[in-house]
Amino acid sequence: MHELKISIITVCYNAESTIERCIQSVINQYYSNIEYIIIDGGSSDATTGIIDRYKGQIQRVVSEPDKGMYDAMNKGIAMATGQVVGMLNADDVFTDNSVAGTIAAAFAENGNDILYADLNYLKPNGNVLRKWRSGQYRTGMFNKGWMPPHPTFYCKRSLYDRFGIYSLDFGTAADYELMLRFIHVKKASVFYLARVVVNMNTGGVSNNSYLGRIKVLFLDLKAMYKHDVQLPPIALLYKRLSKIRQFF
Known part of the structure; x- marks a missing residue:
């Protein structure tokens, strides 16, 4: 039996x-x-110079202007040849060297369309600030503000052909909209890998200013209304409140 190929895409600027x-x-x-x-x-x-040092171990490298990180992700998806595709942002890292193998094994054993797991948010000094423990998905949880952490989201490449890629209409909420579309609307089969797979630095694109935080609230609502989430304002409130327990 051939090993499952996983395409990992890093977008950077x-x-x-x-x-x-x-x-x-x-x-x-x-x-x-x-x-x-x-x-x-x-x-x-110096980003491209650093990448050049590792070109022999990177299958595809593109450096050109784009329309933002989700446009770049879409470019990567179009190039990917693996059966499974996932994203690892430039300021994130896997928690250890066994992560990819664990993800591949879970897809092979469970036959799922999508896998997600847990992550830690790190302070600049490397200490853990927040712990995002996703929990097992159950139908309807998006109505209660649930979502999986996007850096742990892996799915079969065929889903992008069937259900579409990241929509640039949703700005920094494009990852939320895609996961909402794939899981809540299209009901792709989901597996929860109950372990931390990514350490994520704080200060992402959507969280680096008060204006950015306010904007993403409206973009989240836009996605919720588009995909018939029940009572979007209440779901949005639960979505924000759920972050509080990540600090404990």
Whole structure:
């Protein structure tokens, strides 16, 4: 039986301070059948020079202007040849070298369309700030503000052909909208891997300013109304409140 191929996509722009440890966390995985794709948005710092050091261990590298991170992710998806596709952002890392193999085994054993897991948010000093423990998905949980952490979201590549790619109409909530579409609306089969697979640095695109936080609230609501989430304002409230318990 052939090993499942996993395509891991990293999108980056001016990420010289973090891209190397991200790359190393992928190429140091014990699992061998990984297709690694990096989509750079035309960085003006040392990012591309750092990537060049590892070109022999990266299957595809593109550096050109794009329309933002989700446009870059869509470019990566179009290039991917693995049966399963996942994203690892430039300032995130896998928790250890067994993550890819564990994900591959879960897909092979369970036959699921989608897998998600848990993650930690790290402070700049490397200590854990928040713990996102997803829990098992049950039908209707998106109506209660639930969502899985996008950096732990892996799905069969065929789902993008069937259900579409990231929609640029939802800005920084494009990942939420896609997961809502795939899981809540299209009812793809889901498996919860109950372990931390990603360490994520705080200060993402949607959380780096008060204006950014307010904007993403409206984009979340837009996605909820589009996909018939019950009582979107209440679901949005639950979605925000759920973050509080991540600190404990």
